[in-house]
Amino acid sequence: MALGKDYATQQCSIARALEVVGERWTLLVIRDALYGVRRYNDFLVHLGIPRAVLAARLQTLTAEGILEKRRYQQSPPRDEYVLTARGIALWPTLRSLGLWGREHLTDVRLRTFRHADCGTELGPYGECPACGTVVPVEDVLMEPGPGLDPDPADPVSRAFLVPRRLLQPLETDQV
Amino acid sequence: MALGKDYATQQCSIARALEVVGERWTLLVIRDALYGVRRYNDFLVHLGIPRAVLAARLQTLTAEGILEKRRYQQSPPRDEYVLTARGIALWPTLRSLGLWGREHLTDVRLRTFRHADCGTELGPYGECPACGTVVPVEDVLMEPGPGLDPDPADPVSRAFLVPRRLLQPLETDQV
DNA sequence: CTTGTAAGTTCGGTCATTGAACCAAGGTCG
DNA sequence: CGACCTTGGTTCAATGACCGAACTTACAAG
Structure with missing residues (x-):
């Protein structure tokens, strides 16, 4: 523990x-x-x-x-x-932790999170600035950013090179 | 590490x-x-x-x-x-982690965080629902809740039994 | 009946954490 | 002066967590 x-x-x-x-x-x-x-x-x-x-x-x-x-x-x-x-309720915590890491440590945009319905990039707490609402986690679209390795070794990382919704089950067999 | x-x-x-x-x-x-x-x-x-x-x-x-x-x-x-x-920029992360812990694990209200200017309890990400703004960390008032031990052993915990602003230096000598 | 896959368990070695003891620089008290 | 206190550490032996590699189980496919 x-x-x-x-x-x-x-x-x-x-x-x-x-x-x-x-x-x-x-x-x-x-x-x-x-x-x-x-x-x-x-x-x-x-x-x-x-x-x-x-x-x-x-x-x-x-x-x-x-x-x-x-x-x-x-x-x-x-x-x-x-x-x-x-578990899903931890998304805002991870979102804000990742944002802190990006702003204060890496300075590279590895991923972008958008509201799938309107395409707007999420605000710091996972809300949609355009719609003014908290975006349900399954409506968050995760997009790869320019800082990512374009040809990673493992199939999971490869699956993440294409835009995906959060919580959408990964099917590595089909990749 | x-x-x-x-x-x-x-x-x-x-x-x-x-x-x-x-x-x-x-x-x-x-x-x-x-x-x-x-x-x-x-x-x-x-x-x-x-x-x-x-x-x-x-x-x-x-x-x-x-x-x-x-x-x-x-x-x-x-x-x-x-x-x-x-370091101060980690406040939203800790706020959301604490809120998750309270809602999903403890179910007891140990502390309440308010906007010092208007007394409104903070929203899930440290914003003030009444003012509609992100509250600067030094304007957050931390209040003890009913679940706290009323007579803790260490002087630091005792100092936290009274409402305090975040970041306000603790002077244990003066307590 | 050999090979392969998914999901583990076991094990010896290494690394981090723990609590207790020790250290040091400077006060304060009598 | 000498003894003790405070603050902010360091050192050390014992314990626990983590690591990577090898092994296991249950089944399927060829």
Whole structure:
């Protein structure tokens, strides 16, 4: 556990949140899940995470109600991990964290997020400045930016080179 | 480092951000800095963090330009750590993370954040719904909520039992 | 019946975190 | 003067987390 009992003494919802999502890799797993990744192997190749750590994180996130494990084929038995409402609710946090990283650290535009209905680029908190509304996560269009490697090694990164809606299931087989 | 070279291969500003602020304790140090904590000892007692880890985090955050070390008295020489603009820019991220934690994990209202000018409770991203503007961090009033321990052990937590503006320097000596 | 795939588990080595003890520069008290 | 206090650290041994590689299971395809 990232913080364990230490954070339990903290009377703060930020500390509580970090107990759940503050471990290494966890927020990146959730990010990938928002981008449409659902399968163990896709997380694995896209994140470059050790297998044991990925298995542990998926289990913790499932236990915390952020991901849901569901069988997507019977034979051979295969499960996928899908974000719950609780997990999807982390989108504004990840959006603002990514924006901070872009503005204060990288200075390169790697991805652009737009309101799919009107094409307007999202504001800092995931709202649409044109429509004046909070955009539902499934109506966010993720576009590749100029800073991205045009020929990445793994199939998941390749799938992200074309505009996609958030939460739209990734089908690496069909790529 | 939280993610080290592993994250460097990720073409993503979220991953870059987590390289800098994703290590254990780091976001809680920044949270405390936003709440007005500036001194080594105040961070220490309020967070319950090991001394060596605190020293390491303060150094990293200073090197990354998120905190600034400044001398606040000459004799004996004493330094304090103050947030830079880059550090203050993490407020929306911490605000949305805390809100997520409150809504999805704790269900108890530990603190309330208001626009100091008009008393309206802040919206999910730190904006003032009444004024329709983004509230500057120093104009955010932090109020204790009913879920807080009314008699905490450390003086920093005691200072937080009374409404305070964010970034207002904590003077534990005067409490 | 050999090979392949998806989703893991196991394991030895390395790296980070922890808590306790120690250090140092300068006060303050008697 | 000498003893103790405060602030802000450093050092160190023990524990725990993470890492990468190898192995496992369950099934399908050729």
